[in-house]
Amino acid sequence: MKIAIFGQFYHKHSEIPVEILLKHLLKKQADIYIERHFFDLIHDELENDEPYYAFKTFEVLDHTYDLLISIGGDGTILRAVTFVKELGIPIVGINAGRLGFLATIPKEHIEQAIDDILEGHYNISERSLLEISTTPENKTISEMNFALNEIAVSRKDTTSMITVETSLNNEYLTSYWSDGLIIATPTGSTGYSLSCGGPVITPDTNSLVLTPIAPHNLNARPLIITDSTEIKLKVSGREDNYLVSLDSRIATIDNDTVLTIKKANFSIKMIELLNESFLKTLRKKLLWGEDKRN
Missing domain, CATH: 3.40.50.10330 (Probable inorganic polyphosphate/atp-NAD kinase; domain 1)
Known part of the structure; x- marks a missing residue:
């Protein structure tokens, strides 16, 4: 081997x-x-x-x-x-x-x-990814344009909010007035998205979740969508640019750049030992079931 x-x-x-x-x-x-x-x-x-x-x-x-x-x-x-x-x-x-x-x-x-x-003696857990493209093209992103956990947009060099105009399959959804927006895979649902109030999604679910970061429009809540959805974002704010993060990789993007995000055409194979499972991991890492009544 x-x-x-x-x-x-x-x-x-x-x-x-x-x-x-x-x-x-x-x-x-x-x-x-x-x-x-x-x-x-x-x-x-x-x-x-x-x-x-x-x-x-x-x-x-x-x-x-x-x-x-x-x-x-x-x-x-x-x-x-x-x-x-x-x-x-x-x-x-x-x-x-x-x-x-x-x-x-x-x-x-x-x-x-x-x-x-x-x-x-193991199982394979197939994990979906996200891919992103920009108009106009951003060289930093085009060289490594995928993420396993999440793609997030966030403010840069300012304490002011940004506005994230969001469309799903070319239909306008809303404009998030916030510190940013997270688009997470099921794998990434237990990461940054979870810390911002997003739901936990099991890895085999064919879904994505949109989670706003500190939204000022307080009725904005995390939204679960099918992973066949094409997401388009356009960001504006007081500064001339903002940040896009792909897992741990970060790029600076000019305002009014259009981001197109969708499910990648390949997946990652994670090895899962026979004595492990996602539900066991939830109990172990998030202490689910630790209530004294259990």
């Missing part, structure tokens, strides 16, 4: 899980490639990294890879998606971060989880 490993940081929270993972993979004699920047971080921090020189490095992925292991938090998985893109390589996350909705494997279970994956 040809396995890629990706991480963004090597610090006190990731040191132990990284060493557990690498030592266990050495025993399994898998064909291992570590992302070049992450490999350099490990080399700089580890006192005895000689055994890991058996691992190779990568800068881009191709169809020959069977698995990508992300080690960090949910943000690391979101960044890992930019390597996988439309290749269909399954992703699994080892949690060296905090909450971990996507990176669900704790350091205590790394060895068993890797054994289960190598033996094929």
Whole structure:
């Protein structure tokens, strides 16, 4: 099995899980490639990294890879998606971060989880993505125009609200007077959208959610729509530009640029171990069911 490993940081929270993972993979004699920047971080921090020189490095992925292991938090998985893109390589996350909705494997279970994956004891959860285009074209966005969690517009360099004129399938919906607007996938419904009052959506639901950020028109509420909907946004405000974020990537956009957002034509395959599920993750991470009456 040809396995890629990706991480963004090597610090006190990731040191132990990284060493557990690498030592266990050495025993399994898998064909291992570590992302070049992450490999350099490990080399700089580890006192005895000689055994890991058996691992190779990568800068881009191709169809020959069977698995990508992300080690960090949910943000690391979101960044890992930019390597996988439309290749269909399954992703699994080892949690060296905090909450971990996507990176669900704790350091205590790394060895068993890797054994289960190598033996094929897992399910695949298909996760939809969003894609965005701009008129006129914005080079920063066109080079990496998709997001697994959400696409959000927000104010920049001002404390004043922006106005987000919103249309669905070319029919005018409303103009949000707010700090911004989030368009989230089911995967992203437990992220930024949730913190702004949006609903939790199960990953297999064919829906998107529009969640305003601190709306001034107080009757504006999160709206769930089918994921076949094409969304168009036009932003105006006191400043000449605003921000668009695609998961953790940010671009500056000029006012009056038209944003077109729709479901991407490819999905991401997330590995789900047989003893895990989205509902178990909700109970574990959001403490659902922790009421004393239960």
